Amino acid sequence: MAAKSAASTGMSPLPMAVVGLGIVGAVLLQSPLGRSNAERRRNDFRYTPDPDVTRVLSFGHRSTLADAIWLRALPDFSREFDDLALKERWLNGVFDVVTDLEPSFYTAYSYGSTYLSLINRQADSAISLLERGVKTFEDLEAEDGQIYNGGTRLRIDLAMAYWMYKKDRAKTLEHLDIAVARPDCDFLTRGMRVGLALHDRDDLLALTFSAKDVNHQNPDAREKARLDLERTKLRIAQRCHREFVEREGRPPASVEELRAGSDIDEGAAQVVFPDVIYDDEGNVQVPALAELKLRETVRGLEWAAYHHKQNFGTWPKVEWFFHREKDASKNLEQNAFMVIRPSDLPAGTHLEIDDDGVVTVVDD
Amino acid sequence: MSTRIAAIAVATFKEALRDRLLVLVVVFAVAMVLFSRVLGWLSVEDEVKMVHDFSLTGMSFLSLFLAMLVGASSLAREVERRTVYTVLTRTGTRTEFILGKFVGLVGVFWLCLLGAGLVLALWVLTWGGSIGEALVAAMIGLMLEAIVLTAVALFLGALAAPAIASVGTFAFYLIGHGTEALRELTDQGKNPDFAAVYSVLYRVLPNLENVNFINATTSGRPVDWGALGAGALYVLCWTSVLLAGAIILFRRRQF
Numbered sequence: 001m002a003a004k005s006a007a008s009t010g011m012s013p014l015p016m017a018v019v020g021l022g023i024v025g026a027v028l029l030q031s032p033l034g035r036s037n038a039e040r041r042r043n044d045f046r047y048t049p050d051p052d053v054t055r056v057l058s059f060g061h062r063s064t065l066a067d068a069i070w071l072r073a074l075p076d077f078s079r080e081f082d083d084l085a086l087k088e089r090w091l092n093g094v095f096d097v098v099t100d101l102e103p104s105f106y107t108a109y110s111y112g113s114t115y116l117s118l119i120n121r122q123a124d125s126a127i128s129l130l131e132r133g134v135k136t137f138e139d140l141e142a143e144d145g146q147i148y149n150g151g152t153r154l155r156i157d158l159a160m161a162y163w164m165y166k167k168d169r170a171k172t173l174e175h176l177d178i179a180v181a182r183p184d185c186d187f188l189t190r191g192m193r194v195g196l197a198l199h200d201r202d203d204l205l206a207l208t209f210s211a212k213d214v215n216h217q218n219p220d221a222r223e224k225a226r227l228d229l230e231r232t233k234l235r236i237a238q239r240c241h242r243e244f245v246e247r248e249g250r251p252p253a254s255v256e257e258l259r260a261g262s263d264i265d266e267g268a269a270q271v272v273f274p275d276v277i278y279d280d281e282g283n284v285q286v287p288a289l290a291e292l293k294l295r296e297t298v299r300g301l302e303w304a305a306y307h308h309k310q311n312f313g314t315w316p317k318v319e320w321f322f323h324r325e326k327d328a329s330k331n332l333e334q335n336a337f338m339v340i341r342p343s344d345l346p347a348g349t350h351l352e353i354d355d356d357g358v359v360t361v362v363d364d
Numbered sequence: 365m366s367t368r369i370a371a372i373a374v375a376t377f378k379e380a381l382r383d384r385l386l387v388l389v390v391v392f393a394v395a396m397v398l399f400s401r402v403l404g405w406l407s408v409e410d411e412v413k414m415v416h417d418f419s420l421t422g423m424s425f426l427s428l429f430l431a432m433l434v435g436a437s438s439l440a441r442e443v444e445r446r447t448v449y450t451v452l453t454r455t456g457t458r459t460e461f462i463l464g465k466f467v468g469l470v471g472v473f474w475l476c477l478l479g480a481g482l483v484l485a486l487w488v489l490t491w492g493g494s495i496g497e498a499l500v501a502a503m504i505g506l507m508l509e510a511i512v513l514t515a516v517a518l519f520l521g522a523l524a525a526p527a528i529a530s531v532g533t534f535a536f537y538l539i540g541h542g543t544e545a546l547r548e549l550t551d552q553g554k555n556p557d558f559a560a561v562y563s564v565l566y567r568v569l570p571n572l573e574n575v576n577f578i579n580a581t582t583s584g585r586p587v588d589w590g591a592l593g594a595g596a597l598y599v600l601c602w603t604s605v606l607l608a609g610a611i612i613l614f615r616r617r618q619f
Contacts, residue, residue, distance in 0.1 A: 052549050060541030063579040064421040067414055071406050104583040107409050
């Protein structure tokens with residue numbers, strides 16, 4: 001009866017059993033074969049095609065082929081190689097072919113150099129890749145007459161690579177000076193250049209870099225530049241104060257005495273000292289700085305609130321700004337953008353946020 | 365004459381829209397656009413770049429497959445179904461028939477490209493990208509490429525069996541997109557003998573890179589609209605030659 005039923009449905013037991021056994025066999029074999037595959041891949045030869053040939057074989061879709069080779073190479077970056085020389089050759093081959101197919105592939109230069117220097121300990125290869133990227137963007141800019149942000153970012157990466165891996169201060173400064181002169185240079189990099197100038201006691205240069213965007217058309221950039229400028233003034237004044245105390249064995253009685261006793265460029269002194277005071281505890285202060293810092297904090301909070309709105313659809317409550325999860329993974333879902341402490345606010349004030357996400361500091 | 369061409373074009377358009385192969389190819393292109401986001405996730409950054417690159421390449425393949433699968437067999441199908449006799453025994457000439465088929469097929473291919481382009485635009489906007497002039501230029505380039513591929517498919521369809529016409533269209537696409545890279549390769553002076561030969565071949569071979577603006581989409585480089593305009597003229601030249609060839613071949617054909 002059962003056989004008749006199976007026959008009537010066209011499913012005889014033997015083929016069904018073969019199908020079932022085949023599936024079970026394939027499933028059981030997959031694990032040992034997977035291990036064997038991994039072991040084989042560990043030592044196999046990784047072929048990267050010659051850039052010239054790849055260009056022809058891309059059949060016009062260079063950018064897409066560069067993406068495809070890049071995506072194919074990414075998982076292999078973290079795979080172990082027994083032969084490190086082979087890995088080095090393979091890595092250089094991948095970066096060559098990807099950047100040849102798409103010379104403006106910023107990530108290939110940036111991620112590639114980070115990987116080479118930090119993980120593979122090949123600082124020279126990393127610097128060489130970055131120099132190639134910088135040159136490429138220089139050529140593109142000369143050709144197109146426009147600034148590419150990738151060029152600025154690679155220049156900064158190159159300066160940092162010279163600083164971290166070669167301890168080459170001259171090369172670092174050479175590339176940093178070019179980067180900070182560009183309109184799309186970030187404030188962090190400019191801050192580093194200012195720090196190096198202050199370290200070299202080149203106060204006027206530090207003030208010049210800090211003040212670069214004080215007349216910027218973007219009000220946020222103007223504010224940030226003003227904040228950096230006031231910070232630089234404070235750092236110069238604090239250094240003068242420290243040196244005065246070391247030399248005289250006592251703090252100066254006034255700002256005028258501090259200025260008179262400071263070994264500082266006269267041009268820099270004219271910018272710094274008019275904005276400096278001593279507070280009641282005898283500490284050097286730049287009064288404008290506190291207000292600027294608070295405004296920067298508020299801007300950061302509004303930015304965090306914007307991301308909250310983007311992610312969760314609502315503006316956050318004020319408490320959210322003070323909240324940080326101990327668990328880092330939860331923190332990403334919570335406030336990972338800008339967390340402040342109550343002590344960051346002036347005494348007797350609190351925060352409010354309105355229905356448009358505007359954050360204000362108001363008196364209690 | 366233009367009324368008869370329009371009538372044939374409309375009939376071709378409607379017939380092609382009913383073709384299941386067309387649906388299959390369009391589904392492939394849209395799937396490639398949507399799947400490009402997954403590739404973006406696999407990347408370190410550049411999610412939107414991946415979406416742009418793979419989607420536009422998918423749309424270029426869409427043009428190719430449409431020309432190979434729908435365009436190349438278009439004439440043969442008319443002969444096989446004997447509908448060509450109906451048209452030609454009435455008032456239509458063979459020239460009008462080829463031109464009508466061409467206009468109808470280009471209309472369908474453009475519709476498919478615009479549909480896929482719309483999906484791409486929505487997809488890019490969904491993932492935080494923007495629709496810049498580079499993307500528009502790339503789309504125009506793809507539509508120009510579709511024109512010349514349709515003309516090739518019709519020319520080869522008038523010359524040979526559909527399978528051979530499909531393979532020929534595919535070869536034209538590969539040659540058209542390889543011409544420029546080969547020139548760069550020969551310019552490096554590695555093989556001077558071949559370079560001398562190729563400098564002649566370069567002018568004769570089709571060059572679809574003249575209308576390929578896909579690579580510029582993600583680099584942020586300004587669009588050279590003058591070059592795109594010149595590319596459009598270049599496409600016009602090749603299309604004229606291929607259509608004239610198709611008409612000559614079709615006129616000589618014995619049914």
